[in-house]
Amino acid sequence: MNTLASTTHWLLPLACSLALTACDSPQRVQEHTTRPVKVVMVHADPRPTTHAYAGVIHARHETELAFRVAGKIVLRAVEIGDTVTKGQLVARLDNSDYQLAALALAAQVQAAEAEHRYAKAELARYALMRSQNVISAPDYDRHETAAIAAQQKVAGLRAQLKQTANQQTYTDLLADRDGIVSAISAEQGQVVAAGQGIAKIAGLDEKEVRFDVPEQRVNTIKPQQNVMVTLWADAALQLPAQIREIAAVADPNSRTYTAKATLLQVPQTLQLGMTATVWLTEPPTQNLAIPLAAVFSPTTEPNTHKVWLFDSHTQTVTAQSVHLGPALADGLIAVTGLQAGQQVVSAGAQRLREGQAVRLEGAGHEPL
Template sequence: MVSRVLPSRLLPLLAVPLMGIGLAACNDSNARTQTPAEAPARAVVVETVRFQPLNGERTFVGTVRPRIESDLGFRVGGKVAERLVQQGERVRQGQPLARLDNADLALQQAQAQAELAAAEVNLATSEAQDHRTQELRRNGWATQATLDQQLARTAEARGRLDRARRTLDLAANQLGYATLVADTDGLVTATMAEPGQVVAAGTPVVRLARSGEREAVVAVPEAMIERVRTGTATVSLWSNAGRTYKAALREFAASADTATRTFQARFTIQDADDGVVIGMTATVTVGEPASARVARLPISALYSDGRGPSVFVVDAATGQLALKPVKVAGYEGREVLLAEGIAEGDRVVAFGVHKLDASQRVRIVETRG
């Protein structure tokens, strides 16, 4: 065999491919000896679990009103001489609120007194005549008919005296009615007459809210009638939203308002303090008394692998996922209502659950709820 020697100019050309093969072999060896890098934590958005009544709570905006509010007016007509109270003033029982010009009423009382005096004199004269007529009848100087007529005149005089006494009492009452007084402790909420105004008997002059119970008055739509009647209620004031008062339905309108087609409901505010002022804006919250509690989550938080609905719960400390089966109570719009399987305060992945695996580590980038 004859051996051939390659020309020296071909050696560099052969060396380049051989070096590439050697480097590739080294890279493959290094790749087989290195450990795989740990996958980075996946960013997730979570929602905090908050349980609430299944049927939820309904709120109605209303105003604080007294349980009893009366329009007070004079029991006689006349010209208002003075008004003694202002709107917003607290008054006591028996305190004068306004007065009429009582000149004519005083004259009527004086006239009644004069009529009474005349009736008394007339009766005394008639009774004296009775004695004289009876004496004449015993002596035979007068007939029985004459005696009977005299006794009749005396009875009429006695009746006139009684009428005069009643007339005087009425005149005294009329004079007393010229002063309007508070019939109970309360708060003046409105004044409807000014000095110089002529008012008829019964015309409202002062509106008085009795001291005691306070109520929240709201308008209830027709669809909420049954819930308002059977639910439990609380009241909060816009001026102090952090304070809540228990409330009880006291009165529900028998018919709807002709303009708004709503029903007026009055809730008694229990344990109302001085902070509950008439005219304040109040919020009445009505909830079901025995309603089941559920957690509301986005429908996108549900995960299903063919074995029933589940959710991914995140451990905020370690970033570990736990797939927990849940019981669905229903759906409302874009929300799912969960009754069991999760606890208050759990953090549930809200979106992209079908791209997760329970063995993955995650990091929370946003918390909702």
């Protein structure tokens, strides 16, 4: 009986001690876990950066033709894709109403001229009588005013007749340049208003490629900058081009800026509307570059970008906030907030915590 009590006396503290040790073991193991990582050296990347933008081939000069008067289209002389020359007939309106208006005004001009001749003759007679003091000065002034009014009426009607004659010529819609018909928006028999678009003429003298640039890169593109253009139809063909224009205001829907690059070489096979790729190379900079895999965002700060800095003396890691720049070649990304020569964790970053001890895999840091 005494032996059992003695055994129980020393087994009970031992069991409690083991139980406490077992409860505390996972936390201590976690605190002292040394995780394997790979690190890279932060360095300046002097290589130029090339960006590709999808674009479409357009004519630099494209005119939408419209009648200067209203009327009914009686003839449409072109189709989409037709080649036209300057002065060639594109469409014609019914001009019968304008011809009648011209005839009516011509008759009014003749009547006004007859009235003017009569007023001039009357004024001459009254001038003679005024010189003989047969009539008073007010009577003479009244006939002089009537003669001047008749003269101005003739001038006004002649101007209206000339305007009507011009309107008759406006019923013929002529091409204003050599080019190709790229669009037609009216048909024969349709009644159109003055200024309503009828057809588009794309000039063949110059061609350009239009593409959209996101707002974070619009400041990297400058007018007169040289770019390279390739075609989806012939990727091997490279065409030099030059930035001609950059939109001052972003598109309200896409929030991008439209840029236009003039093609310096135009092959015969190049057609309007072809899809192209614009290759824009930015000059080399001394951006600090790290692998994109080294960047992480804490769950508590999803909008913050950080990296793990490796301390070779303490063999631990410390989180450092960074600002991301443009993407570079070979999976690198430009960053600010670091210094050249620092070492950052490039593999295993998602499983680390502040101040955790780590060990390097392989021999030292991984080269970029």
